[in-house]
Amino acid sequence: MFTKILIILLVLSPSFGEDYYELLGLKRNADQKSIRQAFKKIAVTHHPDKNNDDPDAHIKFVKYTTAYEILKDPETRKKYDLYGEEGVNGNNNNRQQNYHSYSYYQNNFGMYDDDPEIVTLNRNDYHDNVINSEKVWMINFYSAMCGHCHHLAPIWRKIAKDLEGVIRIGAVNCEDDWSLCHEIGIQSYPTLLYYPKNSKHGIRFTSKKSYQEIMDFVMERLDVNIEEITSTVWKNSLKGIEKREKSMLVFICGDNHECFDNDDQIKITATLENILTTGIVDCYKINCNDISSSTTAVFIPGFKHKTKNPIYFDNTYAINDLVHQVLDQLPEPQEITSSDFKDIQKTLENNNDNEDGWLICFYMGHATEFDVQLKRLPSIINDVNLGKLNCGKYSNICRKLNINRYPMWGVLKPGGAFELSHGKDNINDIAKFAENSIKAKNVWALTADKILSILKRQNNNEAWFIDWYAPWCPPCIQFLPEIRKASLEFDKSTVYFGTVDCTVHSNICQNYNIRSYPTAMLINGTTTSQFTAQKTATNIIEFINESINPTVIRLNSNNFYKIVGKKKTKTLWVIDYFAPWCGPCQQLAPEWINVAKALKKLPNIKIASIDCEANSDICRSEGVKSYPNIRLYPIGSEGLDKVTIYNGPRDSTSMIKWITEFLPIKIIDLNDNTLNKKVFNSKNDIWLVDFFAPWCGHCQKLEPHFNIAAQLLNGQVKFARVNCDLYKYDCGRAGVRAYPSLILYDPKNKKMNKIDGKLLSAFTAEQIEKQVLNHLNFNYDHDEL
Template sequence: MYCNIFVLLIIISLSSGEDYYELLGIKRDANDKEIRKAFKKLAVTLHPDKNTNDPEAHNKFVKLTTAYEILKDSETRKKYDIYGEEGLSNGYKAKQYQSWSYYQNQFGIYDDDPQVETLNRHDYNEKVLKSESIWFINFYSPMCSHCHHLAPVWRQVAKELEGVVRIGAVNCEDDWHLCRQINIRSYPTLLYYSRHSTHGVLYTAENTRENIISYVLSRLDVRALPISTSLGKRIIQGLEATEGASLLFICGINRDCFTTEDHLKIAAILNNMVTVRVLRCSDDECDDTIPHDIGVAFQHNNKNMPSDPIFFEDIDDVQILARKVLEQLPEPQDLSEEDFLGIRTRLRSDLNAGWLICFYIGHATQLDVQLKKLPGIIQSINLGKVNCGKYSNLCKGLNVNHYPVWGVLKPGGAFELHHGKDSVHDIASFATESIRATNVHMLSVDEILSIMNNKKDSEAWLVDWFAPWCPPCIRFLPELRKASLHFEPSVVHFGTVDCTVHSTICRQFNIRSYPTAMLVNNSNTNLFSGDKIAASLVEFITEMQNPTVIKLTTDDFHLKLGKKTVDEIWLVDYFAPWCGPCQQLAPQWTLVAKTLQVLPLVHVASVNCELEPSLCSSQGVRSYPTIRLYPTGSKGLNRVALYNGARDSLSILSWVTEFLPVNVKNLNLDNFDDMILQRKEAWLVDFFAPWCHHCIELQPHYNIAAQILEGKVRFAKVNCENYRLLCRKASVRAYPTVMLYFPGQKYSNEYDGSQINTASASKIVRDVETLLSTASRSKRDEL
């Protein structure tokens, strides 16, 4: 997904002339929650049910629903942001809209709840499966009455367990991809996720507040430890210091020391920071040293001498008590400019633990209560803070331009600022990810100019140009860090440029949308146009380093294509780097090249017509992208086939493989027995239906496998829509079904072959060769 700077260009390109962001009344940097909120507000007033006198009410609401459906999904929003409605494949059609009461009462049950976090498929893996947190998640449908009955209970649970576990919700009407992936079969479904779990545990008890809270507390991995009367008294009297900070509940007949459940909640909130202990004593045992109205005491950890305890009185709420305890914990270490530079120098020379640093102005304790939880979450990372009022030059040099903001000093010396939500869990996730990604650098002005002006001759850089206000940019940053883990710095460095700070430089290098990622290597700059995920980025960099697509220039075009032999196929993409459809095609073209590289006779190439205008002109290229195929059976450029289909890899591959020299035989009722059952050679037969998508996906791989196995196996296919009786006799029960028939084998009335896995061309080839080898050994054994 992208955030475009030049909104006017997008508006002009819209075929309908209406901008989806304007229809919803939101900014182009709106996040998912803001999009949903804006749509709901408009839906309850503009719905046709509420505007029966307006004959255009239905059409208006369809446009509104379409705008919402497009913008709420990151993939369609990305295409719309870059290319407008024309970028949406086959013209997007909105789902059938709901009744007025749906948007009024049922649309996103937990959207506005502060304690319940709405999750989607884009953040589920990172926030839940890979997090240090414990999650309890409600998978629901707004159409489900039981979900609505549970809602007030779920909100109450979220409030009571705040800080203990993270309470989430997934709207399965909106995010059915995620719910289908997790195999949610009924609503509501409650799943409990322990730390680092790969799947949730199903909650099956009654959906009451008491049962749910009891279930959660029973699964926590924390405890309130009992303590002896004698040790408790010594702690209360300040005669003995415990190891670390301790919270002591003093329980007796007339003492209010909270409940056993509350002890567990406090222990979970203060986990890894404060030890929670419970002293149970009779009034006779404790009253001589502990006043009877004292039920809770806190002791600092003091390495040098026992510290006087702090007594908390008149507190009966777990959250208030937790806050009071957090206030007593030490603040992060104050760092001067000299301290900061010294730490960075040491990190450049060794790989010691990194630092998470808060940059602030004024009194930092406003942050401390919430962020003092950080040591319990990220125990292996050093914590510090820098007062930018005192050390303004340091903060300015680090691009700190708002407060408070968090940054990371990494092993190796790289520095990176946090962008995104400022919750303690988001900051902890950033710190953990960033310190692992030692090869990601926040670039200074000098570094940007050096990279872009090709002064760092021996170094390749993946540069991400972004804006902190752009939601797709914030989602891309963690993906960039993950991608960096796949490469050594000697191969490629990763750098980020904040275009709100370096606006002049971003304009200088013609950055028009956010995020823009490009690989800069000496004089070559390649724009990344794939999906903004780590896997696509890794594939892009690998392709640029070791290309499967041949880059043709004026110097070698005629040398290679002009001397093409009759046995070769050349597939060429003529493109311009500024062309939107060309950018969309680029990752698909790479996928085509990777799929076809198993065939030595096929060469996939590209020509950059901005760099080679005379070459493209001489070939009569008048639009971009232009895809041409130079087939077998002709030399040089004598024959050419033009491609005019959809620009996705499957469509292109299906077209290309029709030109391969080994043909796949079409079988029917008349020739099946003669060809297959009375043969002296092995046959591989694909039983398919023309409406079956998996069959369509298989077709190019099947054709490729036919070329590789030429001389070993004959290839054929049967259209089961036309020849249903034949497919029934062959025991075909699903499409596609690929069967290998051996020569010389006797068959009953139902044809019986060996079924083949059809994942890809290479898998088909491996399975067929294994079966042929097994059959050959079996014959030798019989002899």
């Protein structure tokens, strides 16, 4: 039976006038699973196949599909949350949308969403949780349109249940997240990949996709150690003479004992990894007369355990039952007092790199509900101390730390910083927060006193990147991990990272005019710079580096007319007139920095920006009425009368290409005659020729950098271009086999030097300059020798 796919192509207007979250009936903090479930519910009731009497059914459903496509992807969702539809659509308001048939959404959509043991992964989840993970993963890359995938589904669900806690079982819908599947190289469905610990690439499962074959594949690869217990060790263990730092679970086997089979032993060992060790006693080799035949395992306490006597598990034959009973025997997580907390923080401050961080659960009443979570955490995260603090007993410390719900999880980091988790309270999210937070030693949840001291510049030696946020704000919660990532790139001596919870410090936020969340800024001495770019770690790093060592010149009322408006300028000025609140301006900012970096070696070109909110007099006098407004003041112009306004795409490549068209040194376009006469038969001039094709993307990216290189090498090398679509014969005679090809012709050495076109896609002007100078210097030095 063939599945019908209906594809609708529709030109959408710039705005539906409807909020995407409201359209799908979602709250703004909805997770990916909730988004899929909400869309599925809408799809099976509002699909055009089910509403043939509604002439607007197609248009309505495209709206729902568009909302889902934007919100399902973390990157586009982030842009939508920050900038609305304009941030998602950019300058292109023509979107092509397609959707599947009714039966697809009814039967195939979100195949594993209702299975708690299976983690449905998207691109971000895959890179953050699977790659280089401390846990083993097995992932099913499937298509909901694939019959074999549906045949595998019940098998995959059973495997997930039977391996729960042993490894992580995941699923990726390649119809829904095709870009991730394409990146990994998935070419057929279903594809099963096994990821060992700390791996970047999965091992492909190639056998028959049956339950037993898959289970055998996994079990063969689980790397666990089960110690074979000798008679002496066993006797000493039972007497408490054998001292072990970690507790041990011993399987009792042989001689009328119903033993867990080898696979079950491996599963239990993997589930309890990092919590305790496991061993096996073979009663055929060791006298087990003192052990009941109903005993399947024995818990041997470690020397730090409060119980010294072995604990016998009788008539326990199910894996989950045994694991639960073992966890019950483990010591309760350490109770921490307010004075303990202060002592731990002081120790961490004084021993920055020699102490493990602490994950602390703040609670009220009885802690039994989450004690099991704390006990299981060592099986997921390493090198972290675990504790719990009763806020009923120690309300002062909890109030000071801004604990406002229970349970709440916080991390004390090496170096003394403290940070609270605002995410979900399930074990995997807690572990992920703890790992990332402890790594980010330089991110501090700020107290009121510290915030005020920073804002009042009481210590001008410190630079702070401050994030003002609210825990209920989804973009804020998405931004916090990006801040942690960015902090890893900077030492405290350069910049500190601080977070301010505006639900806790509402008066401070109001007094300092924080109007929206998240708001981020860099406070460096007497200067405060607003962070307005898309809120990613890469952009934070770029912003801080740019603020400390700027490449874009910041013009204001004090210097604008003195340096730009002077007579007969020998400098080409390109200025971005912007407003901090303008979404397109914020999107332009990182691209504008890239423009400045590409052109920074040319002394006669200045890339600048003017904040029109802070310098409204300049923008008003220049007639700037919309933002961003990019203007070029050419070399040789007098005053500000001669100006060219840029109206093209706002990516760095396009803008650099436009600017370089105004540079004084021009590139010569060669034809078949001039190529022979000027280049091939040259007796004195050194030529660098760009052999290109107009349709070649790499050629288009190289073009502005080639123009810049011509300015840098002026007087040493002449620059030219040849369009190989027009002059194929001449390009072939020059040995051009790929585009772009840069060939340096040096008549002194009667030879040419060719740079492989494949390498040129990422070339900058500086790299071209370096390659040419290296070649010339080598040849001339060689001749002299």
